[in-house]
Each structure stands twice: as C-alpha cells, then as structure tokens.
Amino acid sequence: xxxxxxxxxxxxxxxxxxxxxxxxxxxxxxxxxxxxxxxxxxxxxxxxxxxxxxxxxxxxxxxxxxxxxxxxxxxxxxxxxxxxxxxxxxxxxxxxxxxxxxxxxxxxxxxxxxxxxxxxxxxxxxxxxxxxxxxxxxxxxxxxxxxxxxxxxxxxxxxxxxxxxxxxxxxxxxxxxxxxxxxxxxxxxxxxxxxxxxxxxxxxxxxxxxxxxxxxxxxxxxxxxxxxxxxxxxxxxxxxxx
Numbered sequence: 001x002x003x004x005x006x007x008x009x010x011x012x013x014x015x016x017x018x019x020x021x022x023x024x025x026x027x028x029x030x031x032x033x034x035x036x037x038x039x040x041x042x043x044x045x046x047x048x049x050x051x052x053x054x055x056x057x058x059x060x061x062x063x064x065x066x067x068x069x070x071x072x073x074x075x076x077x078x079x080x081x082x083x084x085x086x087x088x089x090x091x092x093x094x095x096x097x098x099x100x101x102x103x104x105x106x107x108x109x110x111x112x113x114x115x116x117x118x119x120x121x122x123x124x125x126x127x128x129x130x131x132x133x134x135x136x137x138x139x140x141x142x143x144x145x146x147x148x149x150x151x152x153x154x155x156x157x158x159x160x161x162x163x164x165x166x167x168x169x170x171x172x173x174x175x176x177x178x179x180x181x182x183x184x185x186x187x188x189x190x191x192x193x194x195x196x197x198x199x200x201x202x203x204x205x206x207x208x209x210x211x212x213x214x215x216x217x218x219x220x221x222x223x224x225x226x227x228x229x230x231x232x233x234x235x236x237x238x239x240x241x242x
Contacts, residue, residue, distance in 0.1 A: 025177070026125065027127055030140070032208070036110055164192040181203075183208070
C-alpha cells in the first residue's frame with residue numbers, strides 16, 4: 001500500500017499541484033465532511049443483509065474490524081478478499097463486491113457541497129485531503145464527482161496527520177484552512193502549522209459529536225454543516241476573524 005498518493009484527473013487540468021503556490025489553500029476531508037459516511041455505512045449494511053444474509057453480513061463487519069486493527073486503516077478491498085473463500089457461490093460474492101465498488105456515493109454528498117467547492121475555487125485553492133485505503137478511497141472520490149469539483153487535486157494518506165511535511169510540500173501556500181469533522185485531527189494540524197492555518201470543525205458525523213473528541217477540540221471555527229463555508233470571506237479565513 002502506498003501511504004500517500006497524489007491523483008490528478010488525466011487530460012482535464014493543466015496545473016501541477018507540486019509546482020503551483022496557492023495564496024489560500026483549503027484542505028478538505030471527505031468522510032462525514034463532504035460525504036455522509038455514517039449514512040453510507042448504515043445503508044450498505046442493510047443492503048448486505050438483504051443480499052447475503054445477516055450471518056454473513058455480521059462476518060463481513062467482524063472481518064472489517066479485524067483488518068482495521070491489523071492495518072490501522074479501513075481497508076474494504078482487503079476485507080472483501082478475506083471473506084471471499086467463504087462464498088461457494090462466486091456469483092453472489094461478485095454481487096457483494098459490486099455493491100461496495102459501485103455504491104452510489106454521489107447520492108450521499110451533503111447538500112451544498114458542490115456549491116461550496118465552486119465558491120472556494122474563487123477565493124483560494126481547494127484540495128481533497130483524505131485518509132484510508134488509497135485505491136478504494138480514490139474510487140469513491142472520483143465516482144462521486146468530488147475529484148472533478150476540485151480540479152483533480154486529491155491527496156490520500158493512510159494517516160494524514162503523519163504526513164504534514166509532505167502535505168505542505170505538495171500544497172505550498174501562505175495560509176491554510178483545514179476543514180474536518182474530527183477534532184483531534186484538527187489539533188494535529190494546528191500544532192504543526194500554528195498561525196499559518198485556520199481549523200474548521202464541521203459538526204457532521206459521529207466524531208464531531210463524540211464527547212471524547214469534543215473534549216480536546218480547539219478549532220478556530222465551528223460550523224453546523226459544510227454548506228456554511230460559503231458564509232465566510234478569504235480575509236476571514238486568513239485572519240481567523242469570524
């Protein structure tokens with residue numbers, strides 16, 4: 001597994017993220033920030049039960065958690081590979097595989113996301129900064145239309161908080177804005193970038209409402225939903241004066 005990867009949509013953009021400096025760079029998380037991943041997990045779980053039965057669905061999630069503990073990352077492809085031997089009916093397994101890989105993530109994008117990304121393109125440079133298994137996460141980002149909305153600028157790391165120097169080199173800017181649903185990750189960003197970053201907590205998803213996470217939350221700005229980013233100017237993001 002490549003821990004950090006840059007992806008550009010071929011033939012659709014001319015910029016090279018490693019050579020272009022942005023005055024204001026927006027680093028935007030995906031799961032529960034742009035996509036309602038909690039709802040995705042609920043719906044795909046229900047569909048798995050209907051497709052392969054409750055026992056096999058429970059086995060999938062048990063394997064999912066085992067893989068997560070072993071690799072310290074959510075890895076759907078590895079989970080699917082591990083449970084494949086349990087399926088004598090290969091056609092049924094293929095349907096399960098397709099359920100995950102062809103899931104309509106675009107339907108789960110939060111309202112106003114594309115309008116927000118279009119707005120951020122007018123005041124700075126938005127880039128998707130995601131974590132997880134690079135191949136599966138990239139597929140989700142591309143098929144949902146999110147990659148196109150940020151001109152193909154996508155960085156994926158197994159753990160983005162461990163690659164802050166790489167991120168800075170990949171996205172040179174005079175000021176950064178991190179938009180994320182997980183308070184602890186925003187803290188990592190603040191400790192590294194210090195006054196050069198504005199951290200924005202989006203109150204969406206389980207982490208944004210987890211008492212343990214919130215107890216250590218020190219974001220510069222808290223917004224109810226991702227659509228609220230349109231309320232602020234470039235000057236506000238750069239100065240932390242909201």
